Amino acid sequence: MEVDQIWVISHGETTLRLIIATALGGLIGWERERNKHPAGFRTHILVCVGATLIMLLSIYGFPQFMDQDQVRFDPGRIAAQVVSGIGFLGAGTILRQGLTVSGLTTAASLWVVAAIGLAVGAGFHFPAVLTTILALVSLEFLNKLEDWLFKSNRKKLLRIYVVNQPGKLGELASLLGDLNIPIRKVQIDEGEPTEAVMEIDFVIRIPPNVEISEIVEQVREAEGVKEVHLD
Missing domain, CATH: 3.30.70.260 (ACT domain)
Known part of the structure; x- marks a missing residue:
């Protein structure tokens, strides 16, 4: 790829990355929705797709400035705000009733979904898919494994x-x-x-x-x- 084309992405590749983000975020959201947690299917899809779009914008949104001598380009600057910003959304899923705190796992899943979206937006498809699989295993199967391991209690x-x-x-x-x-x-x-x-x-x-x-x-x-x- 030519140097001046590094910061340009085709409509087809953009569409593919957004579709992948929808699928990966939807898988984790489906698990949360099925188990009746505060943030479900649609929320996880929106977080993942939004994070992907922000990463795409951060990397490919300013090609007209790449040939300027005074421009110092940092593709991670905008995307980094997702990491801190997702905390406000995750906090909305955490509920406290008396001394009981619930929703921490769902808040963590939103944070992971945002990371998956950033990875997809950057073209890191394999890490994004692998992280989705690991997250699903953690959410769906480890709870059952814990009950089986500690069934004597x-x-x-x-x-x-x-x-x-x-x-x-x-x-x-x-x-x-x-x-x-x-x-x-x-x-x-x-x-x-x-x-x-x-x-x-x-x-x-x-x-x-x-x-x-x-x-x-x-x-x-x-x-x-x-x-x-x-x-």
């Missing part, structure tokens, strides 16, 4: 209704710790300030040497506990 939802008093969360968490029960997530529903009872949900893993009935009985005997449900 039973994951349960422990729902406790306790008097609405300060310090009850800490007391119950300490009780579960004394029973050697790992806590994976905690969610609190205090209801209205005037309500006498609040709901605390613990997602726990029960080791094989611990009886489920023993946990329920120990928690039920704690001061202020009204009801205990283990699902």
Whole structure:
């Protein structure tokens, strides 16, 4: 390719890269959509295609200035802003309810999709495809693999209704710790300030040497506990 044609791209190649970005972003978005996460099919496609277009613009958008002596061309300058800018979009998928934080994986998938789009825009098709495959494996299969590897540690939802008093969360968490029960997530529903009872949900893993009935009985005997449900 001649030197003066390095910064020029054909309409056909541009179309191909945008279509590839749509397909790769859509694959990851489909996984998120199927599992009912905040950012789904369309969002991931738009992020990937947008990142690809920004990279195309960054590399090929200013060919008329390439022969100017005073121009210092940096093809990564515009594209670099995608890396920081995608953080604002990812933050919108992160939800906090009580002490539970969800959406971090979806935020990370948006960041990866943006990187895939930048790679496609730069013509790095193989790394983009490989990253898409690895991301899908991580999102779809590693969760199942984790459940299989740790199936001896039973994951349960422990729902406790306790008097609405300060310090009850800490007391119950300490009780579960004394029973050697790992806590994976905690969610609190205090209801209205005037309500006498609040709901605390613990997602726990029960080791094989611990009886489920023993946990329920120990928690039920704690001061202020009204009801205990283990699902």
